[in-house]
Amino acid sequence: MEQDELLHQLVDPKSPINIESLLDTITALVNDCKIPVLMRMKSVDNFISRYERVVESVAALRMKATDFRQLKVIGRGAFGEVHLVRHTRTNTVYAMKMLNKDDMVCVANFLEICCMTIKRADSAFFWEERDIMAHANSEWIVRLQYAFQDPRHLYMVMEYMPGGDLVNLMTSYEVSEKWTRFYTAELVEALAALHGMGYIHRDVKPDNMLISRSGHIKLADFGTCVKMNANGVVRCSTAVGTPDYISPEVLRNQGQDSEFGKEVDWWSVGVFIYEMLVGETPFYAEALVSTYTNIMNHQTSLRFPDEPLISNQAKDIIKKFLSAAPERLGKNNVDEIRNHKFFKNDEWTFETLRDATPPIIPTLRSDDDTTHFEEIETRDRDNASDFQLPKTFNGNQLPFIGFTYSNEYSPVKKLLHGASS
Numbered sequence: 001m002e003q004d005e006l007l008h009q010l011v012d013p014k015s016p017i018n019i020e021s022l023l024d025t026i027t028a029l030v031n032d033c034k035i036p037v038l039m040r041m042k043s044v045d046n047f048i049s050r051y052e053r054v055v056e057s058v059a060a061l062r063m064k065a066t067d068f069r070q071l072k073v074i075g076r077g078a079f080g081e082v083h084l085v086r087h088t089r090t091n092t093v094y095a096m097k098m099l100n101k102d103d104m105v106c107v108a109n110f111l112e113i114c115c116m117t118i119k120r121a122d123s124a125f126f127w128e129e130r131d132i133m134a135h136a137n138s139e140w141i142v143r144l145q146y147a148f149q150d151p152r153h154l155y156m157v158m159e160y161m162p163g164g165d166l167v168n169l170m171t172s173y174e175v176s177e178k179w180t181r182f183y184t185a186e187l188v189e190a191l192a193a194l195h196g197m198g199y200i201h202r203d204v205k206p207d208n209m210l211i212s213r214s215g216h217i218k219l220a221d222f223g224t225c226v227k228m229n230a231n232g233v234v235r236c237s238t239a240v241g242t243p244d245y246i247s248p249e250v251l252r253n254q255g256q257d258s259e260f261g262k263e264v265d266w267w268s269v270g271v272f273i274y275e276m277l278v279g280e281t282p283f284y285a286e287a288l289v290s291t292y293t294n295i296m297n298h299q300t301s302l303r304f305p306d307e308p309l310i311s312n313q314a315k316d317i318i319k320k321f322l323s324a325a326p327e328r329l330g331k332n333n334v335d336e337i338r339n340h341k342f343f344k345n346d347e348w349t350f351e352t353l354r355d356a357t358p359p360i361i362p363t364l365r366s367d368d369d370t371t372h373f374e375e376i377e378t379r380d381r382d383n384a385s386d387f388q389l390p391k392t393f394n395g396n397q398l399p400f401i402g403f404t405y406s407n408e409y410s411p412v413k414k415l416l417h418g419a420s421s
């Protein structure tokens with residue numbers, strides 16, 4: 001019996017000793033020990049001479065960056081880029097996010113040197129993103145097809161969202177209340193799904209809402225997500241999120257340990273509705289510090305311009321989202337949002353939303369059409385030169401063990417599954 005139990009743990013994607021994690025482990029150990037100064041030790045030298053070739057042959061059999069043809073850079077963030085790629089074996093197009101391991105390790109080391117305790121959430125943001133996209137199984141959340149790594153990068157192979165993000169849509173069209181009602185309803189359902197998984201997003205903004213080929217939207221970019229504790233709150237000091245969308249309670253407690261819940265995401269929905277209807281964010285100011293001041297004094301700083309005309313129900317829901325946390329709309333449950341009169345219309349309900357016809361259905365010439373993405377200049381940042389071997393064992397590869405994931409049965413799992421069934 002124990003033997004069967006062990007086999008199940010080896011093939012279960014959620015088990016810490018699943019096959020992918022074990023292969024990550026031996027690979028990480030060899031890469032972290034393959035340093036001249038360490039190999040002067042007999043035990044290290046023997047270990048490397050026994051396992052170096054094994055790890056090379058395993059790497060040749062596992063998923064790697066060269067299995068994908070790079071087509072175009074479609075996004076860039078602090079620690080990496082997103083490329084449109086085509087999987088050569090299946091000819092399928094994906095969005096592949098590449099994160100630089102050096103950036104993550106040096107941020108972690110830097111924070112440690114400053115004696116700032118590194119909470120898991122700060123230095124391992126990529127785990128939340130990977131886990132959410134891998135296990136969400138929700139039509140509101142971009143799906144992770146594969147995750148893999150090499151000594152320098154983490155790779156997340158995700159479904160391609162050819163409609164681009166809602167920032168691009170807002171700059172290309174005059175958005176009506178009808179459209180705003182539809183996209184806000186979809187955002188509410190996406191956040192309800194994410195909160196239902198126990199996560200708070202903390203950086204809800206139009207850049208993170210992507211349009212699929214059907215025209216419906218999905219949440220993407222979960223780097224700022226954090227898991228709620230048993231009472232649905234998060235204790236976290238680093239204020240994350242983009243200034244314009246950040247809630248007062250996260251702003252107020254910046255630095256000290258503060259507690260806040262999922263209602264911080266509902267605040268950002270209020271900012272989103274305002275921006276779609278007015279064309280700019282409600283607390284925008286030239287200087288960042290003035291934006292913060294406007295957010296802290298939102299009771300008085302929130303203003304509606306005479307143009308464009310905004311309906312009373314739109315003003316009402318915006319005010320109810322842009323209010324102090326204890327009385328914010330959505331604080332008690334999502335239904336108090338769904339029942340707001342702003343969403344009243346004769347075309348869809350929250351139950352039939354997924355079957356409704358979206359305002360814009362992307363016109364695509366091909367499966368790799370990127371017309372809905374801004375041009376991004378390629379940055380040849382990754383030349384081999386700036387990659388120097390560490391001087392001693394830093395365990396630089398250890399934080400990434402277990403990141404590798406496949407959404408389908410890999411041959412290894414199929415083999416083991418056959419044996420254990």
Ligand SMILES: CN(C)[C@H]1CCc2nc(NC(=O)c3cccc([C@H]4CCCN4C(=O)Nc4cccc(C#N)c4)c3)sc2C1
Nearest residue numbers: 075076077078079080081082095125160161220221223224
């Ligand atoms: C606290 N600190 C240490 C951490 C806080 C959280 C965090 N997040 C980072 N994130 C990044 O470094 C990063 C890299 C590439 C793209 C993107 C997004 C921003 C631009 C587009 N994008 C994205 O994810 N696009 C995306 C995603 C899914 C599908 C499709 C498509 N089609 C496109 C983000 S670095 C970092 C540091």
